[in-house]
Amino acid sequence: MSKLTLIIKREFIAKVRNKSFIVMTFLSPLLFVGMAVLIGFLASMNKDSVTQIAIHDEAGYLKNDFKSDKHTQYVDLSEMPFAIAKDTAGKNYKGLLFIPKVAALPELDGKVEYISDDSPSMEFITNVERVINAKITKENLDVLGFDTEKIEKAKAKTSLKLSKFSGEESLKGLNEIKVAIGGFMGYMIMMFIIIYGNFVMRSVIEEKTNRIIEIIISSVKPFQLMMGKIIGNSLAGILQFMIWAVVGALLFFIASSFFGLQMGASSAVSPEMMEQAQQAAGLSKVQLYINEILNLPLTLMLVSFVIFFIGGYFLYSSLYAAIGAAVDSETDSQQFLLPIIMPLMLAVYIGFFTVINDPHGTVATVFSIIPFTSPIVMLMRIPFLDSSHYWQLIVSIILLFATFAFVVWFASKIYRVGILMYGKKPTWKELYKWMKY
Structure with missing residues (x-):
């Protein structure tokens, strides 16, 4: 047996017999699967949570434009005085959306205020701004004499068809x-x-x-x-990766089949939603x-x-x-x-x-x-x-x-x-x- 082969064998055996190598080889898949199960469990918990947002609209401009969904619920406190509504929202709701009274609707730009001790997500801010922009845009079109209903009907939603030069259909x-x-x-x-x-x-x-x-x-x-060191350590690493793949796949199968656990972010999507998506997309x-x-x-x-x-x-x-x-x-x-x-x-x-x-x-x-x-x-x-x-x-x-x-x-x-x-x-x-x- 050549000296290089002896060194490779020595490095490989020394690595695979190391206690930390053995422990991490079998513990790492458990940690990864446990993390995936934890993420799935946390996602399933957040899936049913509802954030309540109070609205105080002094002139009633926008309170009907904010639609509640399964994740966000808007509660109208416009009938209360602003000070009482602010105090109530601070104790019972995630935040308060304050819409002041202005002479004309376009003047709301930059004056709508969201009051909360917690910083809102960018998605929430974008949705609120989208509602305000849509309302002001509609008001501007009405002032200019445009028929907003006809404009909405005239809006087109196009879909680009992709294909190859051979004539086969391509996909987005x-x-x-x-x-x-x-x-x-x-x-x-x-x-x-x-x-x-x-x-x-x-x-x-x-x-x-x-x-x-x-x-x-x-x-x-x-x-x-x-x-010899390079090759010996690489063989030990390949063996470890193979064990990780086999043990990890086995643990995922057991966790998903026998315990009914969903893995990762996919757990946030219900089977009904998946079925609807498949029917919609075809x-x-x-x-x-x-x-x-x-x-x-x-x-x-x-x-x-x-x-x-x-x-x-x-x-x-x-x-x-x-x-x-x-x-x-x-x-x-x-x-x-x-x-x-x-x-x-x-x-x-x-x-x-x-x-x-x-x-x-x-x-x-x-x-x-x-x-x-x-x-x-x-x-x-x-x-x-x-x-x-x-x-x-x-x-x-x-x-x-x-x-x-x-x-x-x-x-x-x-x-x-x-x-x-x-x-x-x-x-x-x-x-x-x-x-x-």
């Missing part, structure tokens, strides 16, 4: 669905890199501080030791969305996910290992971690803010090819790619693994010198010198 929101799928895969890669890259770094720091590294390095090459639309998702290059997306997962993890983990070799404690590593995390964060923002609007634009294309951002940005672009853009995918993969080979080469130089350095905090200048040795 597909870009968002594609970006969400690609974004989820990219986000998983980013989290894996950050979590298990730190594991690699801590493992190197621990062996370095315990002086075990001096014994190990006498038998193996620094490059073999670094690669089952054919739902089927079209399913067909569109199935028509995505799912095989290519899955294969690309594995390739970019491996390439991205190895690329960044080699940097984490080099940092671990260069410092004596995890505290000293903070100055070197920001340049590693920044490209990952940049890739997420670029993916969500550019790919969704222009997946084949210059910004999205360039950052999907740059190796330090491609594992995230390219995965978001893959659902949008056709055969004419596959060359970009191939170039991105080649550059990623070529950069990985280059990074491993210079990281191993830092690793070779750093693992035997103690008691001195390295600087960027010293790291550059180590690369020349």
